[in-house]
Amino acid sequence: MAGRPSLKYLRSKGGLILPGLIVLALMLALQAIGVPAIDRVGSLLFDSYQRTKPRVYQDAGVKIVDIDDETLRRLGQWPWPRTDVAELTRRLTDAGAATVAFDIVFSEPDRTSPTRLAERMKKQGGNEGAIAALDKLPDNDAVLADTFRNANVALAFFLTDEKGGGQVEPKMGFAVAGSPPNTGKATYKGAIQPLPALRNAASGLGFVSLPPDSDGIVRKAPLISTENGQLLPSLSLEALRTAYQTQSVIVKSSDASGEYSGDGSNVVSLKVGDSEVPTTPSGQLMMYFTAPHPERIVPAWKILTGRMSPEEMQRNFQGQVVFIGTSAQGLYDLKSTPVAQTELGVVVHAQALEQIITKTFLSQPDWGKGIERTALLALGLIMAFSLPWLGATRGAILGLVMVGGMVIGSWEAFAQQRLLLDPTYPVLGLTLVYVVETALTYYREERQRAYIHQAFDRYLSPEMVKRIVDDPGRLELGGEEREMTVLFCDIRGFSRLSEKLTPQEIIQFLIAFLTPMCDILLARKATIDKFIGDAVLAFWNAPLDDPDQYANAARGALQMTRRLREINIEKRDRNDALWPGNVSIGIGLNSGPCCVGNMGSAQRLNYSLIGDTVNLASRIEGMTKYYGLQIAIGEDLRRHLPHFAILALDHVKVVGRDTPEEIFGLLGDESLEQEPAFRDFALRHAAMLDAYRAQLWAKADALAEAGQGAAVGYGLRKFYLLMRERIAHFAANPPGEGWDGVFSATEK
Numbered sequence: 248m249a250g251r252p253s254l255k256y257l258r259s260k261g262g263l264i265l266p267g268l269i270v271l272a273l274m275l276a277l278q279a280i281g282v283p284a285i286d287r288v289g290s291l292l293f294d295s296y297q298r299t300k301p302r303v304y305q306d307a308g309v310k311i312v313d314i315d316d317e318t319l320r321r322l323g324q325w326p327w328p329r330t331d332v333a334e335l336t337r338r339l340t341d342a343g344a345a346t347v348a349f350d351i352v353f354s355e356p357d358r359t360s361p362t363r364l365a366e367r368m369k370k371q372g373g374n375e376g377a378i379a380a381l382d383k384l385p386d387n388d389a390v391l392a393d394t395f396r397n398a399n400v401a402l403a404f405f406l407t408d409e410k411g412g413g414q415v416e417p418k419m420g421f422a423v424a425g426s427p428p429n430t431g432k433a434t435y436k437g438a439i440q441p442l443p444a445l446r447n448a449a450s451g452l453g454f455v456s457l458p459p460d461s462d463g464i465v466r467k468a469p470l471i472s473t474e475n476g477q478l479l480p481s482l483s484l485e486a487l488r489t490a491y492q493t494q495s496v497i498v499k500s501s502d503a504s505g506e507y508s509g510d511g512s513n514v515v516s517l518k519v520g521d522s523e524v525p526t527t528p529s530g531q532l533m534m535y536f537t538a539p540h541p542e543r544i545v546p547a548w549k550i551l552t553g554r555m556s557p558e559e560m561q562r563n564f565q566g567q568v569v570f571i572g573t574s575a576q577g578l579y580d581l582k583s584t585p586v587a588q589t590e591l592g593v594v595v596h597a598q599a600l601e602q603i604i605t606k607t608f609l610s611q612p613d614w615g616k617g618i619e620r621t622a623l624l625a626l627g628l629i630m631a632f633s634l635p636w637l638g639a640t641r642g643a644i645l646g647l648v649m650v651g652g653m654v655i656g657s658w659e660a661f662a663q664q665r666l667l668l669d670p671t672y673p674v675l676g677l678t679l680v681y682v683v684e685t686a687l688t689y690y691r692e693e694r695q696r697a698y699i700h701q702a703f704d705r706y707l708s709p710e711m712v713k714r715i716v717d718d719p720g721r722l723e724l725g726g727e728e729r730e731m732t733v734l735f736c737d738i739r740g741f742s743r744l745s746e747k748l749t750p751q752e753i754i755q756f757l758i759a760f761l762t763p764m765c766d767i768l769l770a771r772k773a774t775i776d777k778f779i780g781d782a783v784l785a786f787w788n789a790p791l792d793d794p795d796q797y798a799n800a801a802r803g804a805l806q807m808t809r810r811l812r813e814i815n816i817e818k819r820d821r822n823d824a825l826w827p828g829n830v831s832i833g834i835g836l837n838s839g840p841c842c843v844g845n846m847g848s849a850q851r852l853n854y855s856l857i858g859d860t861v862n863l864a865s866r867i868e869g870m871t872k873y874y875g876l877q878i879a880i881g882e883d884l885r886r887h888l889p890h891f892a893i894l895a896l897d898h899v900k901v902v903g904r905d906t907p908e909e910i911f912g913l914l915g916d917e918s919l920e921q922e923p924a925f926r927d928f929a930l931r932h933a934a935m936l937d938a939y940r941a942q943l944w945a946k947a948d949a950l951a952e953a954g955q956g957a958a959v960g961y962g963l964r965k966f967y968l969l970m971r972e973r974i975a976h977f978a979a980n981p982p983g984e985g986w987d988g989v990f991s992a993t994e995k
Contacts, residue, residue, distance in 0.1 A: 263634070263635040263684050263687050263688060263691075264631055264632055264635060264684075266683050266684060266687055267627075267630065267631030267634065267680040267683060267684045268628075268631050270676070270679045270680050270683050271623070271624070271627040271628065271631060271676055271680055274623060274627070274672060274675065274676035274679065275620065275623060275624065275676075277672070278619070278620060278623060278672040279620075283461060285671055285672065285675065286669075286671075287460070287461065287462055288671045288675075289669035289670075289671040290460065290462075290464075290466060291462075292657070292669070292670070292671065293466075293585070293661070293667055293669075294464070294466075294585035294586075296658060296661045296662075297535065297536055297585040297586050298585065298586050300661070300662055301535075301536055301537050301538045301586050302535045302536060302537045302598075302602070302607055303537070304537040304538070304540045304542075304543070305601070305605050305607075306542075307600070307601040307604040307605045308345070308566055308567050308568060308604060309543065309567065309568050309569075309570070309597050309600050309601050309604065310543060310544075310545060310563060310564060310567045310568070310569045310570070310597075311543055311544045311545070311569070311570045311571075311572060311593055311594065311597050312335070312339070312544075312545050312546075312547050312550065312569055312570070312571045312572075313544050313545065313546055313547060313572060313573065313574050313591075313593075314547045314571070314572070314573035314574070314575055314578070315546050315547070315548075315573070315574045315575055316574075316575045316576060317546060317548060318546055318547045318548040318551075318575070319575050321548045321552065322547075322548055322551060322552075325573065325575065325578055326357075326358075328357060328359040328360075328387050329353075329357040329359075329360070329387035329388050329390060329391040330387050330390050330391070331551065332353075332391055333387075333390050333391045333393075333394035334551060335547060335550060335551055335571070336391075336394050336395070336398055336400065337394055337397075337398070338550050338551070338560065339398075339550070339560075339564055339569050340397070340398040340399070341560075342557070342560035342561050342563070342564040342565060343561055343564060343565035343566060343567075344398075344399075344564045344565075344566075344567055344568075344569045345399065345490040345566050345567060345568055346399045346400070346401055346450075346451070346486050346487075346489045346490040346568045346569065347398060347399065347400050347401070347569050347571065348400075348401040348403075348451070348453070348482055348483075348485070348486035348489075348568065348569065348570045348571070348596070349400070349401070349402055349403055349570075349571050350403055350455055350482065350570055350571065350572035350573075350592060350593040350596060351403060351571065351572065351573070352402075352403050352404055352405055352439055352440070352441060352455070353388075353391075353402065353441040353442055353445050354439050354440060354441060354442065355442075356388055356442065357386075357387040357388050357391075359387060360386045360387040360388060361384035361385070361386065361387070362384075362386050388442060388444055388445065389444065391445060392444045392445055392447070392448040393448070395445060395448035395449050395450075396448045398450075399450050399451075399489050399490070399492075400448075400449045400450055400451070400489075401449060401450060401451030401452065401453055401482060401485045401486045401489050402441045402445060402446055402449040402451070402452050402453075403441070403452075403453060403454070403455040403482050404438050404439060404440045404441060404446075404452060404453075404454055404455070405438060405439040405454065405455065405456055406435040406437075406438050406454045406456045406472055406474060406479070407435060407436065407437045407438060407439060408435060408436055408437070409436060409437050410436045410437045411437040412437045412438040412439050412440055413438070413440060414438075414474065414475060414477060415438045415440060415452065415454075415474055415477065415479055416452075417452060417477070417478070417479055417480065418449070418450065418451050418452045418485070419451070419480065419485070419488055419493075419494055419495055419496060420494060420495045420496075421471075421478045421495065421496055421497075421498055422495050422496070422497045422498070423497075423498045423500065424497060424498065424499045424500065424503040425499060425500030425501065425502045425503030425512075425515075426500045426501075426502050426512045427500070427512060428471070428478070428498050428500050428512055428513075428514045428530060429512040429513065429514075429528070429529065430469070430471055430472055430473045430478075430514070430529050430530050431528070431529030431530075432458070432529065433458070433469045433471070433472040433473065433529055433530065433531070434472065434473045434474075435456075435472060435473065435474045435475075436474070436475060437474070438454070438474055440452075450489045451480075451485035451486065451488060451489040452480075452485060453479075453480045453481050453482035453483070453484060453485030453486065454469075454472055454479055454480075454481055454482065455481070455482050455592065455596065456469070456472070457469075457582060457592055457595055457596075459582065459583065463583050464583045464584065464585060465534065465582045465583065465584050465590075465595060466533065466534055466584075466585060467527060467531035467532060467533055467534060468481065468483065468531060468532045468534055468595060468596070468599040469481055469529070469530060469531045469532075470483070470484045470517055470524065470526060470530055470531065470532050470599075471484070471496075471498065471514070471517065471530040472530075478498070480496060481596070481599075482570075482596050483596045483597070483599040483600040483603070484496065484517065484519065486568050486570070486596075486600060487519050487520070487522065487568070487600055487603060487604070488519050488520070490568050491519060491520035491521075491522075493519065493520050496517055496518065496519050497517065497518040497519075498514060498517055498530070499514070499515045499516045499517070499518070500512055500513065500514060500515060501513040501514075501515050501528070503515065513528035513529075514526050514527070514528055514529060514530040517530070519603075522603050522604065522606075524603050524608070525608050525610060527611075532599050532602065532603070532608075533608070533609040533610070533611065533667070534584070534585075534595070534598065534599065534602070534609075535602055535607060535608070535609045535665065536584050536585060536586045536587070536590075536598055537586075537598065537601075538586060539587070543597065545563060547571075568600060570593050570596055570597045570600075571593075572591060572592065572593025572594075573593075574591055580592040582595055607665070608665065609665050609666075609667055610664075610665060610666055610667065611666075611667040611669075612666065615666065615667065615668050615669070618668060619668065619669055619670070619672055619673060620672075622653060622670070622673040623672050623673040623676045626649045626653070626673055626676075626677055627673070627676045627677060627680055629645075629649070630642070630645065630646060630649070630677050630680045630681060630684075631680050631684065633645065634680070634681060634684045634685070635684065635688070638688075639685045639688065639689075642681060642684075642685070643681065646677050646678070646681050649677060650670075650674050650677060650678075653670040653673055653674060654670055654674070656668070656670070657669070657670045726842045726843055726844025726845070726846060726856075727842070727843060727844055728840055728841070728842050728843075729788055729789050729840070729841060729843055730788060730838070730839070730840055730841075731786050731787060731788045731789055731796070731838065731839070731840075731841040731843065731856065731860065732786065732787040732788065732796045732797055732799075732800040732836065732837070732838040732884060733784070733785075733786045733836070733837050733838070733841065733856070733860055733861050733864040734768070734773070734783070734784070734785045734786065734800055734803070734804060734834060734835070734836050734864065735782065735783070735784055735834065735835045735864050735865050735867075735868035736764065736782060736783040736785075736804075736807065736832055736833070736834045736835075736868070737781060737782045737783075737832065737833050737868055738760070738781040738782075738830060738831075738832055739830075739831045739832060739833055739872065740831075741780070741781040744756075744827040744828070744830070745827075747827050748825070748827060752825055755825050756825050756826065756827065757781060759814075759825065759826070760781075760811075760814075760830065761778065761783065763810055763814065764783060764807050764810070764811075765783070767803055767806045767807050767810060768783075768785050768803055768807075770803075771787075771799040771800070771802060771803035771806070772787060772791075772793050772795075772796075772799050773785040773786065773787055773799070773800070773803060774786055774787070774789060774790065774854075776854075776855050776856065777853070777855065786841070786843070786856055787799055787800050789841075789843040789856065790843075790854070796838075797838060797884060797887035797888055798887075798888065800836055800838075800884070801836065801880075801884075801888055801891055801913060801916070802916065804834045804836060804878050804913065805878070805913070805915065805916060807832065807834065808832065808834070808877045808878065811830060811831070811832060814826075814830075815829050815830060831877070832877060833868055833869075833871030833872055833876075833877060833878075833879075834868060834871065834877060834878045834879070835864050835865065835866070835867035835868025835869070835870070835871060835878075835879055835880075836864060836867070836878065836879070836880040836881070836884055836913065837860055837861075837863050837864035837867055837880065837881035837883065837884055838860065838881065838883050838884040838887060839858070839859070839860035839863075839881075839883050840858060840860060841856040841857065841858040841860050841861060842856060842857050842858050843855070843856035844856075859904075860883075862903065862904070863881055863901065863904065863908060864881070866901035866902060866903070866904065866992070867879045867880065867881055867901070867908075867910060869901075869902075869992075869994065870899060870901070870910055870992065873969075873992070873994070874896055874897070874910075874912070874965060874966045874969065875962075875963075875964065875965020875966055875969070876896075876912050876962050876963060876965070876966060877962060878912065878913040878914075879896065879910050879911065879912055879913070880893070880910070880911050880912075880913050881908055881909075881910065881911075882908060882909040882910075882911065885909075885911045888913075890917045890920055891913060891915070891916055891917060891920060892913075892914045892915035892916065892917075892919035892920040892925055892929075893911050893912065893913055893914065893920075894911060894912045894914060894929060894932050894933075894961075894963075895909060895910075895911050895912075895932075895933065895936055896909075896910045896911055896912050896966065897909070897910050897990050898910075898987070898988050898989045898990065899989065899990050899991075899992055900989055900990070900991045900992065901992050902992055902993070902994065907987075907989045912962075912963065912966070914961050914962065914963075924957075925961075928954060928957045928958075928961065931950060931953065931954050932954060932958075934950055935947055935950035935951050935954060935970070938950060939970065939973075939974060939988070940988040942977070942981065942982070942986070944974050944977060944978035945978070947970075947974050948971060948974045948975070948978070951967055951970050951971050951974065952971065954967065955967045955968075955971075
């Protein structure tokens, strides 16, 4: 028997584990499939790593010549005559630049070439001598092409998704180790190329297309792409190749050595000269950006105006790969990177080459996915199985420790080894397992609370049940002293009535009687303490404060008597066999200090109250049988009901109490108290009691006799008969001068 509760407990906890395991399995499936929105979270996390610890800038032999706003202010607006571009190229070559790479696509002829000017003059009817002189001058594009032939130059082109521009003919060859590489989305149909004369004269030709991720951030730089099945190099890769003066690039696919899984066409690395570059499966370089470093950039005007001496030129450009781009407003192409909201495209190309030369690579290894999946599975299982026993708070602490450990581990892998291990799926999986199991626990607790409500609503007031549910500590032993109002209600002659009924019929009768009575009490904010057979004990102002406790108690008692009269009529009209004739009740009300709280033993509690106020209320209820009225109240409560129809009855020393108490009859509410007939009766009633207590027996009897007829209408027939008997007794047997008018009751 002792093992059964434990087994039930384990089953209840186990019911919470299964949903957590389902969530965990779903997260494992999503991780295997890949969800772009979740993957983007990991990318943003890695962005924050780069901002926290950007790549340390090193002079890798890469410079940028910037055609900036100041250059245009000094040398004129763009586009320049190609002779100026040729001069810039010549000066960089003379300074010893290893390669000059243009992040500019010379796709249109120079409009300032002499031949084009001559054509324009001919159309406008210009001077023939001037036209002839212009025709003899060399074409600017030809001058630039001659300059390119005498220099090591890599030109740029754009790849497009629309056909046109001709098939790009690379300046180098690709040697593929393994299956033909798959460049994924970096596959295009057309290109915008430099003029044929320029690209024929250049040593290298590379694309400058930098497609961002779906959120607009450039995190990877494609080193190879495909146009109509033809492999093509990027500008940064071509700049490196021309600097090495090699004629080919080796592309290694995943099945080249048999060490990699997949379909074999994933790109593993590229090799140019002595530099081997690890890539993503589609041939991209994962960018690791530096913070802005002005020393890598030289304004073009300083070169073309001779501001830099030959020695400075050699110091800055000897053996360097020089990218030429523009940051002038209206000319530059802006990119968003993990470390900069706006960055020049030429800087991205330059930083890609810096990473290759310095061998500073970020890596997202194949085994990293296995670690991420293992972390999700292992930690998710720990959370799923431990949370039902730990609870929400301790489970949250465990979850935070595990999440913190994964994030710290991911950061350390990046900071120490430049490895990208994404904790997003494990963190999300842990969070969802926690949320689902905690939500189910909360749902179960709410159902349990609802069950407590349903169960205890039958014994306590809804307010009391709510307070117990909100604060289970109230179920502990203890009490507090409060000013309260107490009601005792009892069915008159219940023993006689019950003789006509079977035990089951008695229960049905009591249910039919107590249900409407309790409805009235609960509606009047009462707390029903207990049922004692046919009797009801209820009280006000606990557990919740009730500033209208006295009026609520009085109105509740009056409603109970009215409702009982209605029920008697309804049962009689229906000839209800379970309703034993005309049922009447007596109600005793009293107010004063009580001790209320959870009372009983450590094994069984009862929210109840004790005190002299309670005892006196019970005795007052008993006196209603003696006086023959339905509602009697104590003198303390009388002081709190100044506008109700209340009449004094007697000074009584009840059983078990030495101090006498004045007892009053509650006959009605404020509307009855305002009636002239009642006020007249109340005055004559008070005069009768005054004469009685003054031992003026003849006067008292006369007043009692005169008021006896009206007393019947207010339910005081028996009381007036009783008073006349007393008056007759004392008239024949005077009590003497020491008599205080107190009646000593001999029955409860």
